[in-house]
Amino acid sequence: MNLLEFLRSRAPYYSCMNCGDSMEGCHLRVLGRAGQTTLVQATCRHCNHTVLLQIQLSGSSISADLPLEQPPDPSADPITDDEMIDLHQQLAADSNLSDLFSRR
Numbered sequence: 001m002n003l004l005e006f007l008r009s010r011a012p013y014y015s016c017m018n019c020g021d022s023m024e025g026c027h028l029r030v031l032g033r034a035g036q037t038t039l040v041q042a043t044c045r046h047c048n049h050t051v052l053l054q055i056q057l058s059g060s061s062i063s064a065d066l067p068l069e070q071p072p073d074p075s076a077d078p079i080t081d082d083e084m085i086d087l088h089q090q091l092a093a094d095s096n097l098s099d100l101f102s103r104r
């Protein structure tokens with residue numbers, strides 16, 4: 001089982017922190033990797049609220065050896081100040097699945 005398969009299998013057990021609906025079927029996108037840490041973007045299929053998941057694997061049988069979903073788009077809009085502040089706040093909180101999603 002790879003990391004995205006694992007996260008998809010666990011998503012039905014979590015609710016969106018914005019709309020409260022199930023995260024089942026959410027869109028998952030690998031943004032990057034560094035060492036044992038993988039940064040995954042999860043987007044609610046109901047309200048499109050996005051959260052960033054910082055996943056650390058150690059001593060696990062789950063493989064994080066995944067290709068990035070899309071290469072960066074050089075023509076994409078620049079990252080806004082608000083997006084950078086959101087990213088900083090989520091990463092500073094040392095978030096994990098339990099922190100970013102409220103349990104159902």
Ligand SMILES: [Zn+2]
Nearest residue numbers: 016019044047
């Ligand atoms: Zn939602």
